[in-house]
Amino acid sequence: MRVDVLGLQAFVAIAERGSFRAAASHLNLSQTALSHRIRKLEEMLGTPLFLRTTRQVSLTAAGTTLLPRARRIFEDLGSALDEVRIDLQEGDDQVSVGCLPTVAVHCMPSVIAAFARRHPGVGVRVHDNSASEIAGKVQSGEVEFGVTIVAANRWDLELKPVVKEPFVLVSHRDMPLAQAASLTWAQLQGEPLVRISAETGNRILIDDALGARRESLTWRYEVQRVVTAVSLVRSGIGYAIVPQLALDAVEAGGLVAVPLRSPTVTRTLGIVTRKTVPLRPVARDLLSLLSQALKRSITPRRDE
Template identity: 30%
Template sequence: MEVRQLKYLLSIGREGTFTAAAEKLFISQSALSQQVKSMEEELGVPLFDRSRNRLHFTEAGALLHQRAKHIVREVEEAKKAIHELEQLYRGTLRIGVVQTINAYLIPKIVAHFSSRYPEVQLRVHELSAPEIERQLSEHELDLGLSFKPTDYPKLTFDPLFEEELMLIVNPQHPFARREEVEAKALESEQLMLLSEGYCTRRIWDEAAKMADISPKVLIEMNTISSLLSALEDHPKAGTILPALTMKMKAAHGLSAIRIVHPSPTRTAGILWRAQGYRSKASRKLAEIATNMVQELKQ
């Protein structure tokens, strides 16, 4: 059985019919059918239930399909590793980044990396933490700059730094001159927050639950810059965002107040597939990110 045949099997599984799969593979339907027949003869079992309009795997076919995913991935990663021995640091690096890191740290990291390794094409995708975890686990990303994963145990996490979530307000807000505020004091405040599903929102919701409060959510938005801009029109409202947010241009003139009892915090770091191949380019970018964070701490 050849890797090429396993790729054909994966394509049929995705497309659902021999005709659609053949079109995607740029081969004739008869050639594809012959390859499947060859695999079935070699294994001695049918791989598809052909009694329905849309193809369905038999039990044996489903088992081979699942194994084929891993085999093809391993072969592709082996080819990639060998290619790097001949072409040092060439290729494409796909990175998933959460909003605050993308807005503040990534421009510096990317500029430094690209000046040293101009042959590598960087593709940076700003995504939510759960989406980074999903895409990384499904091999759609090479690494992620995000938070400790919660739903994907097969991902590993190298911590970079820990930061607090802050109450950020307009200078006209009653809390603007305070250095800190207790979480309970926010129960009667109007808050503008990131939408549910974002890691920052999840951390704040957990802190509010610990403080036994249910603050009023005035507005939900999907971007940090939008929340910061909205503070101009809502001087009596506040938002809760990571401390790094105050490094953004959109935060100029705003005030950040520590939240205590409890103090919501998050740990940012680098996400990898636990047993996945780590290219030299990805390891170098992780090294640059680590060194840059250490410099900022000094």
């Protein structure tokens, strides 16, 4: 059964004011329109709600039963609307975004600074997580959008590529390969390499690009995170293949990044959002700043 909200509103107004005329004035309706709403509600319920005389209006037994329930309906509706209003007001004070850790370290400081100048009263909450975690947070609405690796899309999410980021060889500056202008993967054979866990999107991209030739390389160490791999390289025990932005996730002193070729391996970074759910204006502005920062960040480079 459909709820006759207008009829219930008219019913409560008459019951609380004791007359059709006072209720009509309160609701800014004509008495004819008010009477029509009550008649429609009574027909739907199959019973009269008021006893009408020339002097007064009183509730029937059915009306007496309905009144507290109708009041509760409007109280609950009012509370729900207040909660939505408060959520929207609070939402305007903060934007939540999911971001890969390497991107967060490299881009977010300057992006948030620029965003703060435009929106001084709006905070930013950064969830620096893995690609799979970011997708889950976007889907649940915990973050409004995410910056992640563009891979197979999910039906309920929309992925827009922004930039291709190359993988590079990270070396301690005192190790032999650090002096090369660039390297092929074949030149890495026999060298001690740090491998990222197979559970990460970065490892999957490298394995897919190399195919069977990856087994000819000496993967002497394996870690879970890019930051850990770079830290091992700093100790001088080997080399690591990581996304170009990874050096900004740690103190890069004493390290160099050497471009890799034959093949060149890249990961595509992009923006993930929920389909059919538009971003708020402040979130769109943050997204625009972040996209621009990503495009500026990925340029050919060699750290000296």
